[in-house]
Every structure is written in structure tokens, then in C-alpha cells.
């Protein structure tokens with residue numbers, strides 16, 4: 001196969017370089033052929049990673065899978081998948097995904113593992129997520145309402161409950177659950193939930209997951225030592241990072257490289273490739289600043305053509321021009337070694353394309369992406385305008401065969417973000433990728 005794939009090291013990570021939904025699932029599915037283990041490091045069921053499988057029996061010739069918690073490596077029977085310690089784990093969602101896989105003929109036996117240190121996300125976290133959003137009114141984050149913020153709040157407050165507690169001693173787990181539930185009802189008022197019922201379900205879940213629970217950090221490090229290849233599947237995106245993103249319009253974990261390391265216990269010094277996924281334009285779901293947003297017909301055209309609707313919530317994604325300030329920032333905070341540019345095909349037929357080159361605030365060019373949202377909302381964007389292309393690029397597999405203007409667009413981005421673009425997506429299918 002191609003150069004890029006063959007140069008990948010035994011330990012690598014794939015991370016989102018914008019506001020999520022860049023196409024991480026597809027690359028993970030492709031790379032699962034080259035890795036023994038895929039591990040999720042952070043986030044929870046706020047993520048929605050889409051994979052298309054060839055299916056001659058379906059009218060479209062393919063079948064769509066969206067994974068929220070199960071890592072995107074399950075379609076390779078030789079690949080094992082791990083839920084890392086940094087994940088906020090909602091067991092029902094996880095087990096439903098496992099069932100879906102099994103019902104689709106995918107054998108998950110001895111191929112899925114859960115870190116004993118992962119934090120459990122309960123129904124009450126989801127209810128509180130909804131309540132918090134309601135209380136914020138027009139300042140709401142626009143969360144996925146999957147309970148992510150409240151679960152990580154419990155983790156950092158040191159009242160969170162981890163997987164080992166559920167599977168090792170149900171009675172003491174039950175006590176902890178009830179304590180938390182009662183405390184939260186004191187804080188938030190009556191929660192529309194019967195804790196006894198959830199506990200009953202959790203007891204059944206505990207029996208189901210017990211054989212899957214491992215000391216994942218130890219397991220992953222052992223496997224690496226044995227020469228196995230490990231790939232970390234990032235969730236969300238750099239601009240949603242609790243530290244580096246557009247705070248407070250972010251998620252409650254670190255989708256950037258720090259979270260990849262703390263969320264797995266893998267050694268930072270052993271990562272050879274940190275691959276950032278960057279869409280050829282920009283999308284964002286939920287509230288928060290989006291400098292290059294296109295609030296016009298073209299934005300809608302991109303949404304329709306790119307099918308930009310949330311994989312988790314179905315919400316229409318906001319669309320806009322590619323932003324090299326964001327790209328360069330992600331290259332910096334993630335230390336990206338490679339970029340996979342995705343959905344270049346969506347831009348076909350747009351006569352003039354723009355890329356944000358830099359931001360100016362009060363007449364001064366900014367060095368990097370600003371922290372202060374008041375500044376960000378008032379920056380002037382300096383765009384580069386480029387000619388587009390009309391040719392269908394979905395069948396192209398060799399960079400040299402792309403239309404000249406498509407090549408120029410890719411090369412321009414490469415020079416602006418100062419990182420190699422080693423693969424280019426030109427369609428949703430697994431084989432729709434150009435490797436350089």
C-alpha cells in the first residue's frame with residue numbers, strides 16, 4: 001500500500017483538529033487493518049463516528065454504522081477494541097452498540113475490553129446535563145445532552161464512580177450511587193428517575209461487562225512491549241477541548257493529545273504519529289463562536305452536499321470556510337505529525353473557495369487563536385481566495401490526478417498550517433481516500 005500507511009509507527013493517535021465530526025471514524029476503520037488494538041481515550045457518547053460498510057444486499061450498496069462508545073475498529077476481525085480510563089462510559093449505550101454489532105454478524109467475543117478506571121455515566125448525569133442547559137438559557141453550550149459535563153464534574157469533584165466499583169462489589173457500589181443521587185437531588189431538586197430501577201439494570205450490566213473489565217493501561221503497555229500495534233481513537237476535536245478550545249463552548253474533557261495520554265496510560269514518548277483530521281471546510285454543532293461561518297445559501301449548500309447533520313443528535317451542523325488559523329493552532333496544541341484532509345469532494349462545483357489565513361484585531365494581526373471570546377467575535381478575517389474545480393474527484397486515488405485547483409487548495413493549506421497532508425478523503429466509503 002501507500003507510503004503514509006507503511007510509515008506508521010506501533011503507537012499512533014487520530015485526533016479531531018476542528019470542532020469534531022471531521023471524519024475520524026472513517027480513518028480509524030481504514031487503519032484498523034494495520035493495528036492490533038484501537039483504544040478510545042476521552043469523551044463519551046457525545047461522539048458519533050460514522051463508518052460505511054460495503055453491503056451488496058442494501059439498495060445503496062452500503063450500510064451505515066455510527067459508533068458513540070465502541071471504538072471504530074470492530075470491522076476488522078483481527079482488531080481488539082478498548083474503552084480507556086478517560087472515557088465517560090454510559091453502559092446502556094455501550095451494550096446497545098455491542099448488540100448491534102453482534103446482530104450484524106460481527107463477533108465481539110474476546111475483542112472488546114473496558115478499563116476498570118473508566119468513570120460510569122448514569123441516567124442522572126443526562127438529566128442534570130439537560131437541567132444545566134435549561135438554566136443557562138441563551139448562554140447554553142448546546143451540549144449533546146449525553147451527560148458528559150456532569151459525569152466529568154463528578155470525576156473532578158472526586159465523587160465519580162468507576163467501573164471497578166460496579167463489577168467488584170455491587171453493595172458498596174449501590175451505596176455510593178445512592179449517596180450521589182441523594183446529594184444531586186438536594187442540589188438540583190427532584191430528578192425524574194427511579195434510582196432503584198436504574199440500579200436493577202446496572203446490576204445486570206455489571207454481570208455482562210465483568211468479563212470485559214481489565215486494567216487497560218497495564219494491558220495496553222504490555223501489548224506494546226510484545227510488539228503489538230496500538231492506535232488511539234480521539235473523540236470530539238481540538239476546538240472543543242476544555243483547555244484549548246473556545247471555552248466555555250467546549251466539551252468537558254481534553255480531546256487533544258494530553259487527553260489521549262492521560263485517558264489511556266500509554267507512554268507519551270512512544271507515539272510516532274499524531275494524525276489530525278481536518279475537514280476541507282469547517283463545521284460546528286452547538287453554540288459558540290465560529291469565525292468563518294457561512295450564514296447564507298452557500299453554507300446551506302455545503303450542509304446539504306456534505307450531509308452535515310449530527311451523527312449523535314441529528315442537529316444541522318453549522319458550516320463555513322476552512323480556517324487555517326484553527327488548523328495551525330491544532331497542529332500546535334496537538335503536535336500533529338500528519339493531517340488527513342477529509343471531504344474535499346464536498347467542495348467540488350463551488351467556483352471560488354476561501355481559506356482564512358489570519359485574524360486581525362483592532363488593526364493588529366494576531367499570532368494565534370485568541371482565548372478571549374470577545375476578541376474572537378470581533379476579529380477581522382483575512383481570507384485567501386482560490387479558484388475551485390468542477391470535475392468529479394470521487395474516483396481519484398492518486399494526488400497527481402486531482403484537478404490542478406484541488407491540488408493547489410491542498411498545498412495552500414499545507415503551507416498555511418505547516419504540516420504534511422498525507423491523506424485526502426474524497427468520499428464516505430473506506431476506499432475513498434488518497435494516500436500520498
Ligand code: GDP
Pocket residue numbers: 016020021022023024025026047048049050051052306310311342343344345346424425426427428432
Ligand atoms: P467523526 O465524528 O469525526 O467520526 O465524523 P462523523 O462521522 O461525525 O462525520 C463525518 C461524516 O462525513 C460521516 O458521515 C462520514 O461518513 C463522512 N465522511 C468522512 N470522510 C468523508 C469524505 O472524505 N467525503 C465525504 N463525502 N464524506 C466523508
Ligand code: IMO
Pocket residue numbers: 016019020021022046047048049141142143144145146147148149234235236237240249250251252285286287311
Ligand atoms: P465527534 O467525536 C461534534 C460538542 C457539542 C457541544 C459541545 C459540548 O463525533 O467528533 P457535550 O455533550 O460534549 O457536553 O457538548 O461539544 N460536541 C461535539 N460536536 N462532534 C463531537 O464528537 C462532539 N462532542 C461534543 O455539540 O457544542
Ligand code: MG
Pocket residue numbers: 020021022047048049050311312
Ligand atoms: Mg461525529
